[in-house]
Amino acid sequence: MTETLILALDAMGGDQAPDIVVEGAAIALLRHPGVRFRLHGDGGLLKPLVKAQRGLSDAAEIVHTDESVLMEDKPSEAVRRGRKTSMWLAIDDVRKGNAHVAVSAGNTGALMAMAKIQLKTMPNISRPAIAALWPTERGESVVLDLGANIATDGRQLVEFAILGEAYAIALGLPNPSVGLLNIGVEEVKGHDEIKAAAKVLRDSPLEMNYFGFVEGDDIAKGTVDVIVTDGFTGNIALKTAEGTARQFAHFLRLALKRSFWGRLGAFFAAGAFRALSAKMDPRSLNGGVFLGLNGLVVKSHGGTDGKGFASALDVAIDMAESDFKHSIEARLVELADLETNDPDSNVSQEVVAS
Amino acid sequence: MTETLILALDAMGGDQAPDIVVEGAAIALLRHPGVRFRLHGDGGLLKPLVKAQRGLSDAAEIVHTDESVLMEDKPSEAVRRGRKTSMWLAIDDVRKGNAHVAVSAGNTGALMAMAKIQLKTMPNISRPAIAALWPTERGESVVLDLGANIATDGRQLVEFAILGEAYAIALGLPNPSVGLLNIGVEEVKGHDEIKAAAKVLRDSPLEMNYFGFVEGDDIAKGTVDVIVTDGFTGNIALKTAEGTARQFAHFLRLALKRSFWGRLGAFFAAGAFRALSAKMDPRSLNGGVFLGLNGLVVKSHGGTDGKGFASALDVAIDMAESDFKHSIEARLVELADLETNDPDSNVSQEVVAS
Numbered sequence: 001m002t003e004t005l006i007l008a009l010d011a012m013g014g015d016q017a018p019d020i021v022v023e024g025a026a027i028a029l030l031r032h033p034g035v036r037f038r039l040h041g042d043g044g045l046l047k048p049l050v051k052a053q054r055g056l057s058d059a060a061e062i063v064h065t066d067e068s069v070l071m072e073d074k075p076s077e078a079v080r081r082g083r084k085t086s087m088w089l090a091i092d093d094v095r096k097g098n099a100h101v102a103v104s105a106g107n108t109g110a111l112m113a114m115a116k117i118q119l120k121t122m123p124n125i126s127r128p129a130i131a132a133l134w135p136t137e138r139g140e141s142v143v144l145d146l147g148a149n150i151a152t153d154g155r156q157l158v159e160f161a162i163l164g165e166a167y168a169i170a171l172g173l174p175n176p177s178v179g180l181l182n183i184g185v186e187e188v189k190g191h192d193e194i195k196a197a198a199k200v201l202r203d204s205p206l207e208m209n210y211f212g213f214v215e216g217d218d219i220a221k222g223t224v225d226v227i228v229t230d231g232f233t234g235n236i237a238l239k240t241a242e243g244t245a246r247q248f249a250h251f252l253r254l255a256l257k258r259s260f261w262g263r264l265g266a267f268f269a270a271g272a273f274r275a276l277s278a279k280m281d282p283r284s285l286n287g288g289v290f291l292g293l294n295g296l297v298v299k300s301h302g303g304t305d306g307k308g309f310a311s312a313l314d315v316a317i318d319m320a321e322s323d324f325k326h327s328i329e330a331r332l333v334e335l336a337d338l339e340t341n342d343p344d345s346n347v348s349q350e351v352v353a354s
Numbered sequence: 355m356t357e358t359l360i361l362a363l364d365a366m367g368g369d370q371a372p373d374i375v376v377e378g379a380a381i382a383l384l385r386h387p388g389v390r391f392r393l394h395g396d397g398g399l400l401k402p403l404v405k406a407q408r409g410l411s412d413a414a415e416i417v418h419t420d421e422s423v424l425m426e427d428k429p430s431e432a433v434r435r436g437r438k439t440s441m442w443l444a445i446d447d448v449r450k451g452n453a454h455v456a457v458s459a460g461n462t463g464a465l466m467a468m469a470k471i472q473l474k475t476m477p478n479i480s481r482p483a484i485a486a487l488w489p490t491e492r493g494e495s496v497v498l499d500l501g502a503n504i505a506t507d508g509r510q511l512v513e514f515a516i517l518g519e520a521y522a523i524a525l526g527l528p529n530p531s532v533g534l535l536n537i538g539v540e541e542v543k544g545h546d547e548i549k550a551a552a553k554v555l556r557d558s559p560l561e562m563n564y565f566g567f568v569e570g571d572d573i574a575k576g577t578v579d580v581i582v583t584d585g586f587t588g589n590i591a592l593k594t595a596e597g598t599a600r601q602f603a604h605f606l607r608l609a610l611k612r613s614f615w616g617r618l619g620a621f622f623a624a625g626a627f628r629a630l631s632a633k634m635d636p637r638s639l640n641g642g643v644f645l646g647l648n649g650l651v652v653k654s655h656g657g658t659d660g661k662g663f664a665s666a667l668d669v670a671i672d673m674a675e676s677d678f679k680h681s682i683e684a685r686l687v688e689l690a691d692l693e694t695n696d697p698d699s700n701v702s703q704e705v706v707a708s
Contacts, residue, residue, distance in 0.1 A: 021645070053472035079616070098408075139602060181590060183504070183585070183589040190586070201676040215590070215595025216589070216592065217594065218700060219597055220594070220597030222597050222601065232544075233586065236537060236583075237594040240574070240591040243572070243573055243595075244598040244599055246600040247489075247490070248598075249602075258626060259625060261625055261626070262625065265619040268618045268619030269615060269619025271616065272610045272615070275609045341373040
């Protein structure tokens with residue numbers, strides 16, 4: 001990369017902002033010394049925080065604004081009064097070409113609404129989706145949509161497959177396998193929307209590495225590289241998995257505390273437990289990516305710390321350095337050709353007809 | 355209980371049937387010495403297995419049949435040729451009053467289809483649901499539907515709340531709290547169907563202990579006693595949680611094996627790990643219950659062993675001993691009154707209108 005990579009940060013987004021944003025930027029700068037930041041937020045708060053981090057002053061420009069989006073704002077409210085907020089201004093940087101990617105740990109709904117208004121959805125994509133990396137037994141898988149769209153038709157699921165595939169390629173997987181999340185692997189199972197999407201992905205000459213249906217437990221197994229689902233199911237699956245991991249850790253602590261031998265074992269195995277919690281730590285895989293927009297926006301967990309925010313910045317940098325937009329566009333051209341030549345494969349129509 | 359409790363078992367259902375069924379019956383008999391079994395299946399196979407279990411011969415009657423439902427049968431196929439199958443005959447026992455509850459580890463779709471045909475759905479219930487007990491940090495919660503209905507309207511979600519509440523009461527919880535699974539806890543979130551159901555549960559004089567919306571991670575936390583969702587989401591949440599628990603156990607084993615101190619710690623903490631795996635063991639919480647039918651049917655995991663099948667029998671015995679049918683009927687009368695007096699609260703209409 002010859003051009004300097006610039007990240008626009010919503011410095012006021014997140015439960016612990018702006019501290020975690022500045023801390024995250026400092027951590028990311030150590031890993032990627034060439035990047036530059038534009039920090040949108042309260043200059044009075046930001047200046048001393050940036051100064052306290054060695055080397056960050058030279059890499060970060062503070063763009064002062066008094067306003068910010070609150071976690072409890074409804075997306076519509078945030079958008080209405082939000083054009084001077086740190087979140088809006090960070091996205092605006094991407095729109096104007098002042099930055100390659102915007103990152104925020106703020107209100108997800110507001111961020112998506114503002115991103116849609118400013119960056120617009122890509123041509124031939126109905127709606128953007130939120131994707132994240134899910135830790136699996138075999139590594140990591142891309143899962144989408146995680147909550148941007150609660151109702152999804154077959155055509156949109158195909159679009160999500162295309163977006164997710166491109167994201168996986170951007171992360172370094174050359175020919176990622178793609179599965180549709182369903183309640184069984186047989187062809188007869190599931191919603192009409194899923195069946196319509198499966199037909200296109202299976203029969204079309206898209207040359208996608210389409211695996212077929214996968215079930216809930218296939219996510220953790222890492223059966224496929226990209227798991228496609230609607231935003232309602234994806235959000236509930238993600239939070240259910242987070243809850244289960246926390247529950248397991250809770251039971252493990254209780255079980256080890258209960259006896260002398262358990263406590264002794266825990267003492268000897270402390271290093272192993274640290275390795276385990278690093279592996280299951282949601283902070284190390286932080287960063288939901290908004291896919292399908294004319295510009296890059298990455299969402300960090302609202303409750304994260306500086307380390308977690310730095311992970312979101314890592315994701316943002318990977319995305320900005322990749323060529324994923326072109327691979328999406330190429331796929332969309334294939335899909336459009338397919339629909340023109342074979343009206344039967346128009347999944348939107350199929351869903352309506354069925 | 356004065357009457358002898360009789361369980362009708364599909365002795366040929368399950369990957370390891372009939373062995374696990376007979377073994378499970380023997381384990382359950384030790385815990386509940388008064389119960390009696392009617393074992394439907396291949397008499398030639400069953401006789402020696404029953405004889406080998408001390409005391410079981412006196413408590414079990416073998417009802418011979420040559421036919422059984424296969425795991426790969428489609429529900430419609432199973433029903434068409436299935437009237438002599440062990441599964442059909444077990445349910446038929448419940449219909450005829452020869453048994454109080456039927457239990458099968460066979461094909462779920464076929465079992466539900468046969469149960470609906472033979473037992474019929476309860477008056478004022480649109481469709482039956484599958485409920486199970488989910489281990490949580492605070493104990494166990496009832497979750498439904500787990501896959502009987504992939505599309506669900508608001509009225510059905512209210513029915514599921516009533517069915518789940520009654521099941522929790524049958525399990526010994528006097529005033530169970532009920533939550534609707536959603537992608538956020540704010541009132542504006544979610545599908546129209548969920549919003550319509552929330553309105554009835556919140557505003558109606560049903561006097562249900564309605565908590566509100568819960569998210570995916572609330573299941574493991576045990577935030578509420580009964581979690582209500584559609585069968586698509588419920589099935590994916592359940593399998594995602596199972597996958598995550600297995601993944602965590604896998605990572606734990608890997609982390610402990612990696613170093614000498616980890617292995618030493620694991621040696622000392624072996625008892626604690628056994629307690630943990632007992633707690634997360636799906637076999638100890640085996641038994642999905644079909645709710646909303648005029649008769650009791652319990653589904654055991656297909657891949658379970660004798661111990662797991664015995665857990666399903668425990669659930670069946672709890673259900674058969676409870677008065678849950680009457681508490682459902684009382685609730686349904688309340689709901690019908692509500693809909694008559696206040697047409698606005700007719701959730702089915704509301705969904706159509708919105």
